[in-house]
Each structure stands twice: as C-alpha cells, then as structure tokens.
Amino acid sequence: MIDKHSPTPIYFQLEHSLRRQIEDGELLPGELLPSEREFAEKLGISRMTVRQAITNLVNEGFLYRQKGRGTFVSEKKLEQRLSGLTSFTEDMRMRGLTPASKLLSxxxxxxxxxTAERLQIQDYASVYEIIRVRLADEVPMALETVYMSVNLVKDLTEKLVSASLYTYIENELSLSIGRAAQSMEAVLATENEEEHLLVPKGAPVLFIERNTYLTNGTPLEHVKSFYRADRYKLTVDINR
Structure with missing residues (x-):
C-alpha cells in the first residue's frame, strides 16, 4: 500500500489506495475504517500523515466522520447528467431507486x-409555494422550494404535489414542458438544511436555481433546491 522510497508523498499514496478500494467496492458504504492510530501503526507512518489523507477523502465526499464513533465510507454519489430535462421522480426511477417527497409546506x-418577474406575471399575483424534501430510497437528497402561477397550473392540491408535479402538468393539464435554464453554486448548509437533509451545519451543499418553460415559452416554475453534496454530483458533456 505504501512505498516509502517513492517520490510520491505518503499521504497521497494512502489517499489514492483508499479511494481505489472504495471505487472497486473493497470498502463498502457504511463500513468503519480503522482509527488513525491503527493505520499509523500498521503502515509505520505518522498519525498526521494518516489524518491528511483521511481529511482529503472526507472533503471529497468519499468518507464521513461521526463524532465519538469514527470514520465511515460514504454512500456512492448519485450522478446527474446535465442534458435532458427530467423530474426528480423520473430521474430516481431511471436509477432503480424509489422516489418520494415529504411535503413541508x-x-x-x-x-x-x-418571483413575478421570473414567472412573467403581475407583481403580487397568486402563486403556489411548495416546499418539499425529496428522497431516494427513504434517504433525503434535496430540499426544494417551487413557485408556480395559480392561473397557469390549475387545481393543484397537497396530494398532487406529494407525487410527480410534471406528470400532473403534462398528463392532466396537457401542458407541454419544453426547456429549463439553471444555475449552480456551492454553499454551506444552514440550520434549515441541517434539519431536513441530515447534514452538519456548515457542510457543503449544492444550491441549484432553475426556471422551467413550456414549449410555447411560458414560464412554468421557479425552483430553488439544496442538494446534498455528499450524495449528489453533476456531470456535463461538452462538445467542441
């Protein structure tokens, strides 16, 4: 695992070895790692070197620490390609996961x-405000706030928003969803995300803001979402 005669720093060798074991399935999600002291004694290296390797993997989301318990292997991140427009429900089902929503408001x-400007409606016109926790296999993945015009999306109820909004909009209202524009940035979790996403306050989360439009150009929704950075990653194909 470690070559002390290599020009490659020892902490990097350990980091690379553990990352490979995680990616190859030799270390499984939820598995407890040996302590820093055990690593140091087994490999004949300093605890500070071990700590640097472990900390780098924690920062990358491969590992997570629990105070008083130790360091564990993280669940594999879900990968979302930034091409094509799918709902959260559709996306999770394509991955073989069971989607669900916990309606908060x-x-x-x-x-x-x-909001009126984004939805191209009159200031103070009536809109739905829908706040949900999105889950995959009962694990919180995102905290989402949706705004939609009441005049456009008719007869929306709590029961309907607990399922797939896009299914209702397309199948029941016969509205054709066309495209979306979204921005993404890394932010730190507040107490709100700590409570609903079960991540530590101050942990990195992905903030995604999206405007979705019908095929005729009418704005359908404005969405603000906080995704768990330890469970989600975004990829994009770029062609020259």
Whole structure:
C-alpha cells in the first residue's frame, strides 16, 4: 500500500489506495475504517500523515466522520447528467431507486417582485409555494422550494404535489414542458438544511436555481433546491 522510497508523498499514496478500494467496492458504504492510530501503526507512518489523507477523502465526499464513533465510507454519489430535462421522480426511477417527497409546506401566496418577474406575471399575483424534501430510497437528497402561477397550473392540491408535479402538468393539464435554464453554486448548509437533509451545519451543499418553460415559452416554475453534496454530483458533456 505504501512505498516509502517513492517520490510520491505518503499521504497521497494512502489517499489514492483508499479511494481505489472504495471505487472497486473493497470498502463498502457504511463500513468503519480503522482509527488513525491503527493505520499509523500498521503502515509505520505518522498519525498526521494518516489524518491528511483521511481529511482529503472526507472533503471529497468519499468518507464521513461521526463524532465519538469514527470514520465511515460514504454512500456512492448519485450522478446527474446535465442534458435532458427530467423530474426528480423520473430521474430516481431511471436509477432503480424509489422516489418520494415529504411535503413541508403548501400554500398560495402573493408573488414578490423577483418571483413575478421570473414567472412573467403581475407583481403580487397568486402563486403556489411548495416546499418539499425529496428522497431516494427513504434517504433525503434535496430540499426544494417551487413557485408556480395559480392561473397557469390549475387545481393543484397537497396530494398532487406529494407525487410527480410534471406528470400532473403534462398528463392532466396537457401542458407541454419544453426547456429549463439553471444555475449552480456551492454553499454551506444552514440550520434549515441541517434539519431536513441530515447534514452538519456548515457542510457543503449544492444550491441549484432553475426556471422551467413550456414549449410555447411560458414560464412554468421557479425552483430553488439544496442538494446534498455528499450524495449528489453533476456531470456535463461538452462538445467542441
């Protein structure tokens, strides 16, 4: 595992070895790693060197620490390709996972100026505000807030938003969803994300803001989502 005569730093060798074991399935999700002291004694290296390798893997999301318990292998991240427009429900089902939503809030409110501008409606016109935790195989993946015009999306209920919104919109309302534009950035989890996504306050999360449009160009929704960075990654194909 470690070649002390190699010009490659020892911490990097250990980091690379553990990453390979995780990717090859030799170390399984939820598995407890030996302590820093055990690693150091077994490999004949310093605990500081072990700590640096472990910390790098924690920062990359391959490992996670639990205070008083130790360091564990993280669940494999779900990969979403940034091509094609699918709902969360459709995306999870394509992966063989069971999607679900935990509805935190469903109400009709007057649109503020920014929301009205994004939805191209009058200021303070009525919009649905839907706040949900999105789950895959009962694991919280994202905290999502959706805004939709009441005049466009008719007769929405709590029962409907607990399922797939896109299915209702396309199959029941016969509205054709065309495209979306979204931005992404890394932010730190607040107490709100800590509570609903079960991540430590201050942990990195992916903040995604999206505007979705019908095929005729009418804005359908404005969505703000916080995704767990330890369970989700985004990939994109770029052609020259």
């Amino acid at each position: 469903f109400k009709i409110i007057p649109a503020d100026v920014k």
